[in-house]
Amino acid sequence: MRQFLRVAWVVMRKDLTVEMRSREIVYTTVFFAASCVLVFAFALVREGRPLEDASAGILWISIAFAGTLALGRTFERERHTETLRALMLAPSDRPAIYVGKLLGVLVLMAIVEAVLVPMIGLLFHAPIFARPHWLAALLAAGTLGFASVGTLFAAMLVRARSRDVLLPVLLYPITIPVIIAGVRGTAAIFQATPDEPMARFWAALLVFFDVVFVTLSLWTFEPLMTE
Amino acid sequence: MAFDFDRLVVDDVSRHFGRRRALHRVSLACDAGTILGLLGPNGAGKSTLLAILSTLLAPTSGRVRYGEHDARSAGPMLRGRLGLLGHDLYLYPELTARENLEFFARLYGLARPRDRADGALAEAGLADRADEAVSGFSRGMRQRLALERALLHGPRLLLLDEPFTGLDDASGHALVRRLRGLRDAGAIVIAATHDLDLAEGLLDEVVILREGRLLTVPRASGPLRERYRETIRTAAPPAASREGRA
Numbered sequence: 001m002r003q004f005l006r007v008a009w010v011v012m013r014k015d016l017t018v019e020m021r022s023r024e025i026v027y028t029t030v031f032f033a034a035s036c037v038l039v040f041a042f043a044l045v046r047e048g049r050p051l052e053d054a055s056a057g058i059l060w061i062s063i064a065f066a067g068t069l070a071l072g073r074t075f076e077r078e079r080h081t082e083t084l085r086a087l088m089l090a091p092s093d094r095p096a097i098y099v100g101k102l103l104g105v106l107v108l109m110a111i112v113e114a115v116l117v118p119m120i121g122l123l124f125h126a127p128i129f130a131r132p133h134w135l136a137a138l139l140a141a142g143t144l145g146f147a148s149v150g151t152l153f154a155a156m157l158v159r160a161r162s163r164d165v166l167l168p169v170l171l172y173p174i175t176i177p178v179i180i181a182g183v184r185g186t187a188a189i190f191q192a193t194p195d196e197p198m199a200r201f202w203a204a205l206l207v208f209f210d211v212v213f214v215t216l217s218l219w220t221f222e223p224l225m226t227e
Numbered sequence: 228m229a230f231d232f233d234r235l236v237v238d239d240v241s242r243h244f245g246r247r248r249a250l251h252r253v254s255l256a257c258d259a260g261t262i263l264g265l266l267g268p269n270g271a272g273k274s275t276l277l278a279i280l281s282t283l284l285a286p287t288s289g290r291v292r293y294g295e296h297d298a299r300s301a302g303p304m305l306r307g308r309l310g311l312l313g314h315d316l317y318l319y320p321e322l323t324a325r326e327n328l329e330f331f332a333r334l335y336g337l338a339r340p341r342d343r344a345d346g347a348l349a350e351a352g353l354a355d356r357a358d359e360a361v362s363g364f365s366r367g368m369r370q371r372l373a374l375e376r377a378l379l380h381g382p383r384l385l386l387l388d389e390p391f392t393g394l395d396d397a398s399g400h401a402l403v404r405r406l407r408g409l410r411d412a413g414a415i416v417i418a419a420t421h422d423l424d425l426a427e428g429l430l431d432e433v434v435i436l437r438e439g440r441l442l443t444v445p446r447a448s449g450p451l452r453e454r455y456r457e458t459i460r461t462a463a464p465p466a467a468s469r470e471g472r473a
Contacts, residue, residue, distance in 0.1 A: 082315035091307030
C-alpha cells in the first residue's frame, strides 16, 4: 500500500511540476471556464437580475466543460512524448499510475473551481457563503466522480484517432448522474432558505457514485491499458 | 526475494492487429550475458516484438517466459527487471535532464534518487547540462539521456529500438562499449537496429524478421551486412506474396 501511494504521489507531483513549467492547462481551462460563465451571464442575466435557479446548473456545466478540456490535455501530453508507456513499465500496480493522474486532474479542477465559484456568486448573485462547507463537499464529491471516470476514459482513448471527439461523447452520458446530483445539491443550498437535508441527500448520492466510479476505474485500468 | 531471471524464451508468439499479422509464430531464446540483434526491413515486426517482450503488448497467441515466469505470473516485479529504450524516448521535454531521471528513479522506488540521477548524467556525458530542460537538447543528447533512463534501475533485460539513432560517431562507439559492459555484467540485451556497421562485432546472436516471420540466418562467417542481404534475398517469400504472384 505504501508503494502504491508513493507511486501515485510521484506521478501527481510530476504532472504538477510539468504544468507549473508550461501553465498550459491551467490558463486554457480557467479561461475557457470563465468564458462559459460569461456567455451564460450575457444570455441569462437581464437588467442585473439573473434567471432564477440557473447558477447551480451553470456552475456544474462550466466545471464539466473545463474538466473535459483538462483531461484531454493532460493525456495529450503523455501521448505526444509516449511517456504513458514508460509509466506503464513502472514496477508497481498500474492503478497507482491512474490514481496519480487522477490526483493531478483534481488539483487542476480545484484551481478552476476556485475561479468559477466567486464568478458565479458575483454574476448570478448566488449565495456562495450561505453554506460554504456543503458547497465545498458537493464540489469535492462531484469533481471526484467526474474526474475518476474522465481520467479512465482519457487514458483509454489516448491512442484513438478521434479522441478529442470521443472523450466528451463517452464521458458526458456516463457522468450525467454526477452532474445532476451536483446541480440539485448545489441548487438546494443556493435557495433563499438553504435546504440542508436535501443537500445532504445529494452529497451522499455523490459519495456513492464516487465509490462506484473509483472502484470500477481501479479495477478496469490495467486490463484497458494493456494493448 | 527480488525477482530475477537468466533466460528469455519466446515460444511460438504471434500478434495480429485486426486482420494485419504483425508477428507470425516467432520463437527464440536468449541467455544472460548475450546481445541479440533484431534485424529486418521496415515493418518487419521488430518493434512489435520488443513491445511484447516489454509486457506493453500482449501476444495474440504463444507465450514469453522470463526464467520460470511469464508476464502475468511475475506481474510488476518483472517490470522492475526490464529496461526499454523505444523509438520514442519517454522523456518529459518540460523537465530538466536531472528531473526526468529523478522522476523515474522515484517511480522505480530506487534509494537516493538524486545520487542515481547524478551518476546517470555523468555516464551520459550530460552533467554540465543537468539543469536544462530536455526540450532544448539535440536528438543525440536525448538519446543518451533516454538510455540512462532505461538503465537507471539496473535491468536484467534491456530492450533497445534503434539505439544508435541520432548519435554521433563517438557517442555510437561509446554506446557499443556500454552495451558490451552490460553483457559482461550478465544482462540480456536485445537491440533492433538498421545500423549494421556499429552492430558488427557487437552482436553475439542475430535474428532477422521479415513480414512478421523469423528467417534462418546462415551460420557462415562473413560481414554482417552481407549475411543480412543474403538472408533477405534467399528467404522464400511469405505465403500471401506467393499466392499473390500465382
